[in-house]
Amino acid sequence: MDTISTSSFIYNPTFYIFKDASIRQIGKSYTHTPCHHLVSPSPLTIFENDVYVCTNALLKPGITLHTGCVVAQNAIVTKDVPPYAIVGGSPAKILKYRFDEPTRNRLLKLKWWEYHFADFDGIDAMKDINYYLDELESRIQNQTIKPFYPRKMQFEELIQISKQPVSVVKPQTTPQPPQEPSLQDQIISLKEQISKKDNEIKALQTSYQKAANFKNHLSYKLGNSLIKAHKSWYKGGYIKFIFEAIKIKNKHKN
Structure with missing residues (x-):
């Protein structure tokens, strides 16, 4: 101070x-x-390749986190972590290994991290790890891929690059001609249209039946007779309506 x-x-x-x-x-x-x-x-803490450290983990200065290891959240690591080990706790202990010993040795011998990730294109990472290693070894043996040595960059240059806008180039796709529906699809579509028409006809039949029932109501018959009487009022239509109404009412009761 x-x-x-x-x-x-x-x-x-x-x-x-x-x-x-x-x-x-x-x-x-x-x-x-x-x-x-x-x-x-303080002694340097060494991070090897493909190391994953979760949040709030504490690392003792001078230890080495070997390739592929994983440090669990809130772990306190006081000693070196072996390759592909998963450690956790306080102090951290080995909980398990990510792969069996033959696979771990194979990964360390292959040194996949020395290649560009684009060299792994086309290999399904969701399949078994040994399938992935088989495919990668085949590419290395056939010399279709080579170790990648990135250019060393100064800290200032990294800052400048981080400020540059990132442009994303969308791949151009060739428009595909519309595909003709299959015979089965055409049959299904035709059945759907027929079913739709059937439902429309049923709805019309229901409406017609309701209308027919409405004509049998007393109020409808009286109203219809009154309209006719009004049209012929100058011929005594209203007087005729009185007798017609009595007739309709008596007939409706029967």
């Missing part, structure tokens, strides 16, 4: 990773003299 700053550029020997990127921008130099009496340098 007695130094000019609590920033890690005062005491952290690995601060040069960020320092180099910023110094190149301003064109100045900086001689880093870490204060070892303030903080003792």
